[in-house]
Amino acid sequence: MQRGKKRRAPQTQADKSKSYPVTEPMELLPFLLQNISGAGRNVVKSILAHGQVSVSGKSTTAYNYQLQPGQTVTVGKDRPQEKLPLEGLAILFEDEHIIVIKKESGLLSISSDSAPENEVTAYRQLTAHVRLENSKNRIFVVHRLDRDTSGVMMFAKSEAVQQQLQNSWQDTVQERIYVALVEGAVKKEKGTISSWLKESKTLKMYSSSYPNDGLHAVTHYKVLRSNKSFSLLEVQLETGRKNQIRVHMEDIGHPVVGDKKYGAKSRTIGRLGLHARVLAFTHPVTGKLVRFETDIPKLFLRPFHAAEGVEN
Known part of the structure; x- marks a missing residue:
């Protein structure tokens, strides 16, 4: 020193x-x-x-x-107030309009009715983060990831940017790619799942058996790795409906690992086998294409590294 x-x-x-x-x-x-x-x-x-x-x-x-x-x-010489430690998330990008983060599995994006009032959420932490610069600063939810889904997500730093992103989401987002660890060997190398999603009284999403009954959802997938017990899929969303991937994987008989709500029997990795790997979109203010890609979680590869018959 x-x-x-x-x-x-x-x-x-x-x-x-x-x-x-x-x-x-x-x-x-x-x-x-x-x-x-x-x-x-x-x-x-x-x-x-x-x-x-x-x-x-x-x-x-x-x-x-x-x-x-x-x-x-x-x-300058003077340092501002120390930054708050962030729990369960990392900031990938920040400017005066948006914040892009990588969220860990287990962290709520934003508080829910069933969550404890003081529970740590991505929204609460990022609000505290932006208020270190100005106590009037706020953040705004653009989209969400389920608590047990990890990966890339974005928040806006003004209501105007939030509205712009939400109103033009289908045109703004160029890539939204997930990786999903699912149960069983998916035999078809590539596929598309299309259905109409509805929500039951118990708040579980499901595919209606009637056309035009609900919200149209389209999911594309391809197999990255597979053995007799598990498959690792790259999943691309054409639409972004609530629990869309989880419902569609159950529909084809290959529920996401750890997803008991949608038919899974395995908890081999101790978490939900779903990760938002890539988010690419047109910046709402600069108009430039920005792309954020994260690694496949190592836990998702564990079932393929283990010797046959050895429990993970």
């Missing part, structure tokens, strides 16, 4: 609280590298990570924050 007088140029600049005008659209990290003279990439990333950078008065640690002409980037 260095002690005494700080001689490094970037640190000195940070201590003097310098401001830099933004003249063209670009991401924050390359902007800082371009403007803080003599600073290496690691030094700049450290300054950013320690909360010493603000954009037009709002602190941010997002290296990919999208800057626009007219804004001012300030590198």
